Amino acid sequence: MSSSDTVHFRHNQAFLAAAIVAFFGALPVAGARWYLLPVLLVPLTVAIWAWRAGTDADADELRLRALFGQRRIGWDRVAELAVDPRGRAVALLDDGQRAVLPAVRGTDLPRLVSATGQTLPGAAG
Template identity: 40%
Template sequence: MASLARLRLSRVTLVPVVFLAVCVLPFAAASPWAAPVLLLPVLAAVWVLRVGVDVDDDAITSRGLVGQRRVAWDDLAGIRVVRNARLRLVTSGGREVPLPVLRARDLPRLAGWSGGRIDVPAPPGH
């Protein structure tokens, strides 16, 4: 199974995470009871590095912080655009799977990655 595309958040997103770590360090050092606050930047960094979408020959995989959902091309009924232009896969069973880093503006790119399995209508006037 060859991976065709792998989309993650930009590594530049780690800059605010480093800033958060620097900001919570004095608070966490002030008391042993505040040390768990250091987990916040660690979780944020893991989220930035983990969350994304993988598209391959067999399926689309949506990766979250702790899990992943794989939707085979044969099980894909469509794509729904929800609030804030976020995308969700709709399965043939009616289940919706969020695509965490993709927006409506990414639909043409997703259609290209799909190898013709997803069709994006042309904008009005074209």
Template identity: 35%
Template sequence: MDDDRTARMRMSRVALLPVLVFAACTLPVAAAAWWALPVLLLPALAAAWVLRVGVDLGPGGIVPRTLLAGRTVPWEEVAGLRVGARQELYLVSTAGTETRLPVVRARDLPRLAALSGGRIPDPTA
């Protein structure tokens, strides 16, 4: 990875297809009465979640992004990764805190290692 680029790991855009079906299903409910219009916010929130949630890796560190927040963990503070019971990954800092890496699973470790530019070791190497 070049030092001036940010790599992103996100959900597949195919996940937007169920969101579109969900939006089509909410249209009759929203059209039934004016007070039901806020129901249309649910598919919009689901689409925002699919497009936003993920992990960014850059020269400044790793950024786990949720729907509303993203906190940069500098590479100097990364102690390692922990694999959870359901194959989810947690970023372990030098202070001992853990941050869940959304969307990334244990099967993604080789790709995560490659995108980190060697800062995260590849367990398959």
């Protein structure tokens, strides 16, 4: 499966921009005393999360990416795709577990399903 067949969902890149601004804003604080140096880890962690976290979907599986690590879920394990009360997309698995799909909103479900090569019932097209 080529990467062009994979649909990528990522968080808004404004998080990354804010983390970079916060990093440079924290430099004077961290430079004032040696024990304040770990303050720089907070914006650095947010920047890495904003760059990395999200959901990738192709015809074979979902890949949920977090700050550290990832979780792969085959489409054969997904019993249902749903939207939670906060508007986030959730995969309900065949064993009863729920997996929140990072960076996927309920309005993104048609695009997510299209990665499988299938269409939603009642979808135009």
